Amino acid sequence: MTQSIVDAAALSAALAGPGRLWTAISRVPSTGSTNADLAAAARSGAPSGSVLVAEHQSAGRGRFARRWEAPPGTSVAISLLLRPDAVAAERWLWLPLITGVAVAEALGTLGVRAEVKWPNDVLVEGRKLCGILSERVGDAAVIGIGINTSLDAAQLPVPTATSLRLEGCEASATQVVAEVLAAFEPGYRRWASSADLTRWYGERCAxxxxxxxxxxxxxxxxxxxxxxxxxxxxxxxxxxxxxxxxxxxxxxxxx
The missing domain is CATH 2.30.30.100 (SH3 type barrels.)
Structure with a gap:
């Protein structure tokens, strides 16, 4: 069974620091929305590279203002605050796309063969495992990632969803978050360098x-x-x- 408690100190020691994309990684057991929390932090001047992780959201959001909530301890919500320097506004549409690739690659390292569905879902054999929501807040991007970790079949919100537990993955929530953050960094740096991502993404998108x-x-x-x-x-x-x-x-x- 996937463990739900995230060790933010271990994540910070492994992934945050000088020269790294991530500057601060914090964790709360429950919140309304990690994206809303980081958006407020962005408006207050929080630095680029801030990460907020929660094991439960009571007011998660998706497209068309849809509400999303999973039982406590059955999912992990990760929100990223980034302040891209000199990246044209039109290229910000890439952010949920490169995030989906990062999640799929991270899950692959954990033994789960996942695929990216444009623009903001990650699937396993057609079943949704992860949703992504990217928002612009002034000069900052706030990217939310919601991953179903230990939902069982009876807890699935729809029959077309799945979870790491149902896919046989025994990784802890800390491992899941660590792999996602590590996989995101190279894709983000590629994007920020203005590289052409069309073929790179097309080869990775189902x-x-x-x-x-x-x-x-x-x-x-x-x-x-x-x-x-x-x-x-x-x-x-x-x-x-x-x-x-x-x-x-x-x-x-x-x-």
């Missing part, structure tokens, strides 16, 4: 090459074949009426 349905809003959807991402991280979809690009939207992989 959405590319799939027939998809993109929900633009609660009432509008477009169907077609996902052929890649453009230089801004937008999804390129070939539809019966021509190519469309999407900067955001819920995506359904079609069979």
């Amino acid at each position: 959405t590319v090459g799939r027939d998809v349905r993109v929900l633009e809003s609660e009432t509008s959807a477009v169907q077609g074949n996902a052929i890649g991402v453009d230089g801004f991280g937008r999804l390129r979809v070939r539809t019966p009426t021509g190519e469309r690009t999407f900067a955001a939207g819920d995506v359904m992989h079609l069979r």
Whole structure:
């Protein structure tokens, strides 16, 4: 069973410090939303590289202002505060994408074969294991990562979800967070250097090459074949009426 208590001191000793991306890693057992907490910290001048981890959120949020909550001790919420220097605003759309790749790579080191679904989900055999929410707060980016750790089948919010426990992963929550933070750093530095990420991401994203349905809003959807991402991280979809690009939207992989 995945252990739920995160050792922030161990994480800080291993991952934070001079020359590293992470400057401060803190942990709370429960909060309303780690993203909301770090957004408030960003407005108060918290430094880039601040990380907040919680083992329970009572007011987690997803797209379209959806509420999300898991029973205490069955998930881990990680929020990252970053202040990118001189990165064009248009490139900020990449942040949830590179985060998804980092989570998938981190889970791979723990023995869980995961895949990235554009723009902000990580799946295992089509079942959602992790959701990502990126927000801009002034000159800061706050990126929230929610990973199902020890949910059992009866606790799943929907049948299309899964957890590390259900996938046979025995890693502690501290190990999970450590692997995610370690995997995020190289991708983030690649992004901050203005490198072309289109091929790098396309090779790692399970959405590319799939027939998809993109929900633009609660009432509008477009169907077609996902052929890649453009230089801004937008999804390129070939539809019966021509190519469309999407900067955001819920995506359904079609069979």
